[in-house]
Amino acid sequence: MANRYDILVIGAGAAGLMAAGQAAELGKSVLLLEKNERPARKVMITGKGRCNVTNNCDETAFISKVKTNGRFLYSAISTFPPRDTIAFFEEHGLKLKTERGNRVFPVSDKAVDVVDCLVRYVKEQGVHLVQGTVKSLMIENQAVCGVVLEDGSRIQASSVVVATGGLSYPLTGSTGDGYRLARQAGHTIIEPTPSLVPIVTQESWCKDVMGLSLKNVTLTVHEKGKSKPVFSELGEMLFTHFGVSGPLVLSASSVMDARRIPDYTLSIDLKPGLSEEQLDKRLQRDFSINLNKDFINSLGDLLPKKLIPVIVYLCNIAPGTKVNQLTREMRKTLVDTIKSVNLTPKEFRPIEEAVITSGGVKVTEINPKTMQSKLCLGLYFAGEVIDVDAFTGGYNLQIAFSTGVLAGRNA
Template sequence: MTDIVVVGGGAAGLMAAGQAASFGKSVAVLERNDRLGRKLLITGKGRCNVTNNSGLTELIASVPRNGKFLYSAFSSFSAQDAMEFFEENGLPLKTERGNRVFPQSDRAVDVADCLTRFAKAQGVRFVTGRADRLLTEGGRVCGVGYDKTQQLHCDSVILATGGMSYPRTGSTGDGYRLAQTVGHTVAPPTASLVPIVVKEPWCRDMQGLSLKNVTLTVTEAESGKQVFSQMGEMLFTHFGVSGPLVLSASAHMRGIHPGKYRLTIDLKPALSGEQLDARLLRDIRANANKDFVNILRGLLPTKMLGTAAKLSGIPFETKGNQITREMRARLCALLKGMTMTAEGFRPVDEAIITSGGVNVAEVSPKTMESKILPGLFFAGELLDVDAYTGGYNLQIAWSTGYLAGLNA
């Protein structure tokens, strides 16, 4: 008999288990993988963006889906609390652009190892197996069944199984199914922080091209309303676009369907339209006898030359001294606004996180306990909350994991 069973040995589960055990409770973590924190290892390109060094207001504002539900969790275990926790447990941190917090080592494995050490130091034991049912008795939870025939009996269960993104790390929706078996409703999981499929075929011509220091803007095609605009890095792929900027943008593109959103890239955000025109004029005059497509070499990556020339409508072989003011204006407009049509998102198993999950109206925001089944708690991505990129989603894991562990 164990006091508490935590299902899932990821970010939220390890935090919940360690915190619960620190109060003297006997805690077992049931994890299907042989490696704890597997999804942590691939976050932040292997660096792990631990949190965002922000206050309560900004944290909640960065969670577009059910952010207010997290008020108590963020208040109980803030970003500053998370930073202090890792520092005190032997993981030095650093804050970078956009208040993003990383381990000084730039190694995600160090974050996973730090959490594992913390949990083990509190006496948490680990059981390898895949949870397949919740055990109940007298109207409350009393254990977890796993691997079809095995059982762990306990007083409380914390579900921290993650969503459905990156299923190779173990996030295959088990927690949704377990929650539904005891009466919880689950908002259908959809992709969030995910690459975007684009209609225009010329994206494929630039497959593998990475752009840095460009501005990506997303607008609703029908209303013209801007929903996202940010400078950073992005990547062209065989299906459309990906990279940090695109993943961030996807979290703002709610209810996506073909043609709903336009993506516009400003390839030269440091220059105004007038400054860019002056730059073009200098380049054209300096290369008066060269073909237009070669004049572009001073402005764009080689892999983009053909596409940009085609989209400008200026024949490749046009000499610099043949380029008219009207041609130059078209080229300026293209460089300041290369536009694509979003067709949809890539599959949920390619998403960094899942939008959707256990209905938060059925969970106490002050304790993370189920309002339907006493003794059952939730933490992390399994809940119907998701945030923008920048460390906010991991902060949700730390805060909800802390609160669930504390109250379980």
């Protein structure tokens, strides 16, 4: 490892790899420092190990899915939109496919292929990828001039890109290092909070159906004092030993204020494709061929087996009631329950379990057209370390790529 480079990038995640590769493409000498043995460890676990690379939508639709500081990202997303991300991977030998919700995945369904593609790219551009941990920035006359490593060695650079991630999934290397470096340069850090995080619920029955995945259900979030729901989407969710998780729940969490969790209620429509009247007719058909069965044994064609005891419990109908003894009122209670399984949020899971961190380097202190610090010449930021975050669906990884491209090219 030399002691001087044109560009030094800290963090070999999605943003850092893209920044390093782009800078090297422009003929600069680039050192990419990663404290883990392997780069892009967080990319390896995204999309349940399949890696949701981006979302195949236009810039306007993309910005509408950014929860925090969307306007700040206009230049980044316009410079390197989702279509460019798709073209980048295809051109570098990784076949992609678009699935429900415009989510883009590798055809192989393997996140490791995305990581291998990015690493191969930076190495082909001549980037020097080295394991090492940065202790501090070297700053002179309000301009960065290099870094000091933990072992005391100094590396000089004309520009430094901080792409260290946030606080989510610390085992992947996201331990807040970038916040410390940003503060050293005088930057304000918006307090990091979990975004896209599982939710702990008060209902004890969730652990009884732990591992059950629901598909094509609608999750709605209501907030006290508001007539309209703050969130309502069709998709997939998962029950856990502590409550609920899965894509729908992660998205819902991003619109909920962690400080006011008791003000929210969750409601699951198990049959969103059926109106209450249609569901009642469906129940009457099912019951007509199960007249002599116990109530609890008559719902197998309608609901997941694991969930039936819960629905029966929530209906407050005796499990052993014969189907031919069910009244219209009982049937209505069952319909209402299936259309609205209510859950009471207790708290978010820890920030370490969040998919993404909300908060980070204050965006008003960063030039949105270049990702350069307004406080320290030659210092750039990219990815999750910045106070921007979006819903689930490939948006956050695209933010990493777009800000990484902008930072790398301008650095």
